[in-house]
Amino acid sequence: MSPAGAVQPDEVLADPALESRARDLSAGLRCLVCQNQSIDDSDAELAKDLRVLVRQRLVAGDTNAEVIDYLVSRYGEFVLLKPRFEWGTLALWATPVVVLLSGVAFAVSSVRQRRRESAVAALSAEEEAALDDLARSRQ
Incomplete structure (x- = not known):
């Protein structure tokens, strides 16, 4: 004892x-x-x-x-020092997990959005031709 x-x-x-x-x-x-x-x-x-x-x-x-x-x-x-797990306390037990998963989802979404915004778009045929003309005129 x-x-x-x-x-x-x-x-x-x-x-x-x-x-x-x-x-x-x-x-x-x-x-x-x-x-x-x-x-x-x-x-x-x-x-x-x-x-x-x-x-x-x-x-x-x-x-x-x-x-x-x-x-x-x-x-x-x-x-009770350690509350029992019951349906009534599910929100209490699940809240930290939900907050953590929401934070991870937000972080992943933000990183993907920034990558999309910073990615260089491909030039159209007209833009490439105009760029070639500019390059030739400078030479």
Whole structure:
């Protein structure tokens, strides 16, 4: 069992298997006060309340999924450090890819356009004849 920074001795469950499950669950839960820490690493009072709640649910017989579902229903997806992939979050997950592909497409399009604009057009027969006449008159 890895040590958790903020877990107090009075929070630790007597059953090592349940305590291990509690640590696994709480390592993936966000402290709603600190926001970039798990509830195991946070000293915030709300994080302690969440750690206790996780342990209470496990002692009551909930599965890991039931504990997570309970917390998400109560606090929203934000409580998860790694949000679940669902249709509702597809835009969140896909946006970076879409932006990157759009940027690449724009860059390729711009390069092609510049090449077209800078390419020398072939001279017509009349233009070539006029150019030849100019060259002869200068000699």
